[in-house]
Amino acid sequence: MARRSSPGAGAPRGGELLGPAQRLDWLRLIRTENVGPRTFRALINQFGGARAAIEALPTLARRGGRLLPPHIPTVEEAEAEMAALSRMGARLVAMGEADYPAALRSLDDAPPLLCVRGVGAVMRRPMVAIVGARNASAAGRAFTARLARDLAAAGWVVVSGLARGIDACAHEASLESGTVGVFAGGLARPYPPENLGLIEKVAELGAVVSEMPVGWEPRARDFPRRNRIVSGMALGVVVVEAAERSGSLITARLALEQGREVFAVPGSPLDPRAGGTNRLLKQGATLVTTAEDVLAVLSPMAERGPGAMEAEGPPEDEQLVPVSPAEDARTRIVGLLGPAPTFIDDLIRLSGASAAEVQIVLLELELAGRLDRPGTGRVALK
The missing domain is CATH 1.10.10.10 (Winged helix-like DNA-binding domain superfamily/Winged helix DNA-binding domain)
Incomplete structure (x- = not known):
């Protein structure tokens, strides 16, 4: 491949990976039609920078059989999204920057940009995910609260999906030490509505994050996408209650594919909300009855640091001209x-x-x- 010099892009400031112009280019590229995280990474690897990739998109799509070029957001549209985030006290964090969770960077489909509202420092600490049933039992809620408090007291950030039931209990119990909630839609579309008060507290004391455009209304297929971020941020995932074919089992499957540890809380065989967790235990998940069961597995990993899992952010230093x-x-x-x-x-x-x-x-x-x-x-x- 031949090399050419990089077009003018703002220089990074304050230790950030991207300068202002590069951040706009990254945002335009990831918001382009048919460009997801894997495609974004492949384009950066092929062209060396987001600006060159954007310029190549119409030709690439035409060669692939598309008659009309994909929609590429304009600079003005990208600036409008960044302004909307700024108005709500949020910002874009790029893969490789200090506030981008280290464990998440190891995924091949890690979001190149995260919309983050909250305390940046909480994003740099080791995380453990707690997920479970929306129609959680009283016993499941009580156990979740105790588990989350104990893990938080041991220095772990609890991450979950801000849903009803187990998710909400996990966030509430770990508020004071910092917790991270992941949106399925954009940050301006919090869900579910009854958790708005909790979401505001999470944003104030911890952080709420999303990979989606700020005004994106969550759809059914966006929740598994959200789940991969919940598990990807964490070194391990604890499933408290989950029926067969539940969203929490999707999170557990994603965690296994990502090389994360999976934990499950045993439940009564008479309770359908324990069907999924009991099956996880049969398949080799670590049984959890106290926080110590989780800490015994994850603490040595946290002490080693994220280096073994961490992947560098996509390169942006020089642009390459691929041979057609x-x-x-x-x-x-x-x-x-x-x-x-x-x-x-x-x-x-x-x-x-x-x-x-x-x-x-x-x-x-x-x-x-x-x-x-x-x-x-x-x-x-x-």
């Missing part, structure tokens, strides 16, 4: 794809193309809305 794949290589790569997920390594091996050529073709298809990424390292045609 020849048409025969593009045809071979696309021909190997289908609705069944395929490993990218297999595409490279079977197509005879270079890794860079395969990545460019996949970006073209994704920006055209024709590619799905069902899991780490796998792709499929829609």
